[in-house]
Amino acid sequence: MPLATLVCLLCALPLLSPLVRGEDWWLPAVLMMGAATAVSVLYRTLAGWAGPVVPVLQLAVVALLVVPLFAGHLAPLGVVPTGAAVEQVATVFSQGLGTIDTNTPPVTATAGVMLIIAVAFAVFLVAADFLAVTARCPGMVGGLLLALAVVPLVVEESGIGAGALVACVFGFLQLLAVDMWVRGREWGVAVPTPPLGALQHGFTAALAAAAAVALALALPAAVPGLRTDAFHALAEGTYVGRGNDIITTTHPLVSMRRDLLSDSDRTVLTYRTDAEEPGYLRRYVLDEFDGVNWTMSPVDASGDTRIQSELPLPTGWPSTAPPQDTVTTRVSLDSDVAGMDFLPLPYWARSVDVSGDWYVHPDSLMVFTTEGPPTGLSFTVETAEREVTARELAAAPRAPRSLPGDFRTVPAELGGEVRELTEELTGHIDAPYLRAVALQEFFTSGDFSYSLRPPEVPAGADPLVHFLTVDRTGYCQQFAGAMAVMARQAGIPARVAVGYTAGERVGDGRWSVGTGDAHAWPELYFEGAGWVRFEPTPSGAGGQGSATEPEYTSGATAPEPAGPEPSPEDPDEEPSASPEPEESPSPSAPPAEEESPEEVGAAPAGGGRAPDLSWLPAAAAVAGALLVPFLPAGLRLAVRHSRLGRPGAAWRELRDTCVDLGLGWDLAESPRGTAARLAALRDAQRVPLPEQVRAALHRLALAEERDRYAPAASWGEEAGADLRTIVGGLPAVRPRGVRLRAVLLPRSLWDRPRRPVADPTPQSA
Amino acid sequence: MSLGTHHGGRGGGVQADVGEVVAVADRIRGAIETVIEGKPEVLRVALTVLLSEGHLLIEDVPGVGKTMLAKALGRAVDCSVRRVQFTPDLLPGDITGVSVYHQERREFEFDPGPIFANIVLGDEINRASPKTQAALLECMEERQVSVDGRTRPLERPFMVVATQNPADMEGTYALPEAQRDRFMARVSVGYPSPQAELDMIDSHGSHSPLEGLAPVTDAGTVRHLADLVRGVHVAPGMRRYIVDLVNSTRTSPELDLGASPRATLHLVRASRAHAALEGRHYVVPDDVQNLAVPVLAHRLLPGPQAQMERMTAEQIVAKLVARLPVPAPR
Structure with missing residues (x-):
């Protein structure tokens, strides 16, 4: 048993492999566990029953091993734990803690990390040894393994690899098997189990596993508290502090991704607007690029920036062609959604009427609060509407002068590949606007695919370069970020805006925005036109469902507003002038309707509003869960069907039928005795079984008797027919409830009359 | 008789022979039933033993027809029938026979006793002295008589039908366990049903019904049938079943004395006969189950616990039978 425990934990080691970089990190852990196991084996062999002494001894040995392994150079003879050596171990340990704290996985296997892993595994082994060997509850070791498995699940996004999981499960199963074997030997049960018994056990196990899987799938869907988005809500928007009125919030891109990945498309907000084609709703503007991530420069919440009746004019306010008219939008945040510290606003908001303490960032027109964000907020925003045309943009000069911050810098350490790519795409184009269009076309031309779960970037690769050149798969975060970076390299000031698309129209002038409408997009600056939205992310079915390409980005050659009027019930088809107008799904089935909250699937939906087939696994899971109750009935029917064709199995089928019906089965009863007992049964009205059923019982019993006891017997053809008659007629003697249970939960699947294993001689009481 | 004898190859022939057994047994049964009515179980056991x-x-x-049954059986088969009334003063020689001096031939001549018959009725065997009982029982087991140094075999079929009053009756010597073991089966006739008793008044009123009982078969036929019965198939599982059953009487805590290996042989033989009487050429558990009580119960000694609970040996055997799994293919 101690060895089995060791094997079990050794098999669990690969669980940590995605978290640790480097080789041989497992060596100290294996050494320590081996030593502790040796202690267990030796002591138990020498002292017979060792009981609770073993863990103490094991821990002592582990503690003694730590010094030679990690501070050998400081200890005399390499093993004596002097003060200096112990201190060194403590230092290494805290260094390891620091490494783990500060680095994202996988962490490099430093001595400290190895020490922590080794000690952790050694302690686990001691605990497992105690549970499995001393306490004889090897099943409890599963809890330890679960705890181990949680570590990579929590820390590492990709979770546990299949290989590691299989290894871990194998280790656990072999522990259980060894335990059963040892127990069997102690009890003198025949080992190995006969194949049929093993088959039966396997069948029972499969049934239990199926039930567990069904529960795991069905329960979270049924119990609201277990839904994954609830966990997310808990983690939302932590305010670290308000020192100097600088607020910290969850990274916008992180919360956006969380929205997109959430299982259900919940409504985030609804709004009513006068605009025929409302624009996107911006919450954050990310204006700093550090080579990997887009971040937001700190915003200032001082008295100066408190919102007044009118918001400050943003940079790039088109002085030459001021907006023609004002649009009023009334936004209501859904009360079920965690409060927003940054308001979602249409662009060029001129005034915001909202209760509470709100501040504005003048350059980006972000409106935010430093207080705990209220839920279910309603506010009114007035925006200046202005039609941006391609012609106007094309006229913009190359170098905008009116911009305060430098929105064209790209970190020097960014790989040359991106620059080369940008050069290749835009080098031959002069006008900034055409360069921007070329960039957007690069993303939307079909070379890129949209996925909320893009493949992992290999360790060491630059995520941006990888996205642009290798897998070309991502979602709005990658598209927006990449286009903004490339725009900056092409000399166009750029930043990334995060918020929501316009959502879907739910009524006259009323729009609804859900979590699936969360979005990020690049904003490019053109002198005279200001910050202008571009849309590199694929939209429609295969992309961000409700994203739209602005008309002005379709290139200078595109006609001015043309194409059919958008149908009122299908706003998603709105980008009529876009290069890919057919992208939208069938007009009669807007994607948003397919993901109604009632259809919360057990499996995560693919995300976005795309009407992809992501609901299929969910539906299959639900259907599977619904089918699970009928699984036993199906199995039983299959068994019966297979037996109907084999006369030799007829008696076994009769036995199972009797067990199912609760009629009992006495192993000491001879076939004809059984037949006589069954033939004498009467139903609730004291009506006996039909004559042909009784005759069939008798014939079948005699046939079975011949088969068992006569020197040379063969089955006649009538056995199958007799069995059919019996199986059809016998249930009549039982009440309806029993009959139903016999069909749905046939006891014979798990409860079979068995012979006594060891001693066939019955002992009298 | 060998337990290992296989007769599986005979197939249809055995089936036809078994039909012969059934036909003859039905005739005997019909004949006896003219005398004793309403006791099919007893009759079946009697035929099985025969x-x-x-x-x-x-x-x-006394008085329930024990002797009548034995006599009827003897009469139905056309063979030699002798009756011995056991009394306390009966001597062994009165059973086996004695050598008497022949005056004319000047030599001792053996005068065979009543034991030299095909069917011997030992009436009220428990009234005889143990010595006499022992003499009878020796003949029963060895199927031969040794008198004055000469061994004389007894003719087949040889069947002792002994009647006995329950031991708690006055003036009886209960058979020791070892001697009870020699009997293949023990049956109780029991009181007749009221209807059977009514019929009895009619039939016994005018004349003895035994007188009207004509033999329906003869000793040669019975010998032949007994040979046929030996060919009845006992499947390996059935042998194991019988051994297990007998063995369970030995390990049962309710019994002070279990059944002997001879009981096993008796049970196998009786089961074969029982199967043949049912028209089968193979033994099934039902044969054993039906015979377990008559074949085993009289050999067993219930323990003090069972006696306190007033459990008879019959009940204990029935319980053991009800608990032992029948042989099934696995």
Whole structure:
């Protein structure tokens, strides 16, 4: 048993492999566990029953091993734990803690990390040894393994690899098997189990596993508290502090991704607007690029920036062609959604009427609060509407002068590949606007695919370069970020805006925005036109469902507003002038309707509003869960069907039928005795079984008797027919409830009359 | 008789022979039933013992027809029938026979006793002295008589039908366990049903019904049938079943004395005969189950616990039978 425990934990080691970089990190852990196991084996062999002494001894040995392994150079003879050596171990340990704290996985296997892993595994082994060997509850070791498995699940996004999981499960199963074997030997049960018994056990196990899987799938869907988005809500928007009125919030891109990945498309907000084609709703503007991530420069919440009746004019306010008219939008945040510290606003908001303490960032027109964000907020925003045309943009000069911050810098350490790519795409184009269009076309031309779960970037690769050149798969975060970076390299000031698309129209002038409408997009600056939205992310079915390409980005050659009027019930088809107008799904089935909250699937939906087939696994899971109750009935029917064709199995089928019906089965009863007992049964009205059923019982019993006891017997053809008659007629003697249970939960699947294993001689009481 | 004998190859032939057994047994049964009505179980056991060449012990209170049954059986088969009334002063020689001096031939001449018959009725066997009982029982087991140094075999079929009053009646010497063991089966006749008793008044009123009982078969046929019965198939599982059953009487804590290996042989033989009487050429558990009580119960000694609970040996055997799984293919 101690060895089995060791094997079990050794098999669990690969669980940590995605978290640790480097080789041989497992060596100290294996050494320590081996030593502790040796202690267990030796002591138990020498002292017979060792009981609770073993863990103490094991821990002592582990503690003694730590010094030679990690501070050998400081200890005399390499093993004596002097003060200096112990201190060194403590230092290494805290260094390891620091490494783990500060680095994202996988962490490099430093001595400290190895020490922590080794000690952790050694302690686990001691605990497992105690549970499995001393306490004889090897099943409890599963809890330890679960705890181990949680570590990579929590820390590492990709979770546990299949290989590691299989290894871990194998280790656990072999522990259980060894335990059963040892127990069997102690009890003198025949080992190995006969194949049929093993088959039966396997069948029972499969049934239990199926039930567990069904529960795991069905329960979270049924119990609201277990839904994954609830966990997310808990983690939302932590305010670290308000020192100097600088607020910290969850990274916008992180919360956006969380929205997109959430299982259900919940409504985030609804709004009513006068605009025929409302624009996107911006919450954050990310204006700093550090080579990997887009971040937001700190915003200032001082008295100066408190919102007044009118918001400050943003940079790039088109002085030459001021907006023609004002649009009023009334936004209501859904009360079920965690409060927003940054308001979602249409662009060029001129005034915001909202209760509470709100501040504005003048350059980006972000409106935010430093207080705990209220839920279910309603506010009114007035925006200046202005039609941006391609012609106007094309006229913009190359170098905008009116911009305060430098929105064209790209970190020097960014790989040359991106620059080369940008050069290749835009080098031959002069006008900034055409360069921007070329960039957007690069993303939307079909070379890129949209996925909320893009493949992992290999360790060491630059995520941006990888996205642009290798897998070309991502979602709005990658598209927006990449286009903004490339725009900056092409000399166009750029930043990334995060918020929501316009959502879907739910009524006259009323729009609804859900979590699936969360979005990020690049904003490019053109002198005279200001910050202008571009849309590199694929939209429609295969992309961000409700994203739209602005008309002005379709290139200078595109006609001015043309194409059919958008149908009122299908706003998603709105980008009529876009290069890919057919992208939208069938007009009669807007994607948003397919993901109604009632259809919360057990499996995560693919995300976005795309009407992809992501609901299929969910539906299959639900259907599977619904089918699970009928699984036993199906199995039983299959068994019966297979037996109907084999006369030799007829008696076994009769036995199972009797067990199912609760009629009992006495192993000491001879076939004809059984037949006589069954033939004498009467139903609730004291009506006996039909004559042909009784005759069939008798014939079948005699046939079975011949088969068992006569020197040379063969089955006649009538056995199958007799069995059919019996199986059809016998249930009549039982009440309806029993009959139903016999069909749905046939006891014979798990409860079979068995012979006594060891001693066939019955002992009298 | 060998337990290992296989007769599986005979197939249809055995089936036809078994039909012969059934036909003859039905005739005997019909004949006896003209005398004793309403006791099919007792009759079946009696026929089983006859065909398996065992001995039958009929135990019951006086006057229920024990002797009548034995006599009827003897009459139905056309063979030599002798009756011995056991009394306390009966001597062994009165059973086996004695050598008497022949005056004319000037030599001792053996005068065979009543034991030299095909069917011997030992009436009220428990009234004889143990010495006499022992003499009878020796003959039963060895099927031969040794008198004055000469061994004289007894003719087949040889069947002792002994009747006995329950031991708690006055003036009886209960058979020791070892001697009870020699009987293949013990039956109780029991009181007749009211209807059977009514019929009895009619039939016994005018004349003795035994007188009207004509033999329906003869000793040669019975010998032949007994040979046929030996060919009845006992599947390996059935042998194991019988051994397990007998063995369970030995390990049962309710019994002070279990059944002997001889009991096993008796049970196998009786089961074969029982199967043949049912028209089968193979033994099934039902044969054993039906015979377990008559074949085993009289050999067993209930323990003090069972006695305190007033459990008879019959009940204990029935319990053991009800608990032992029948042989099933696995």
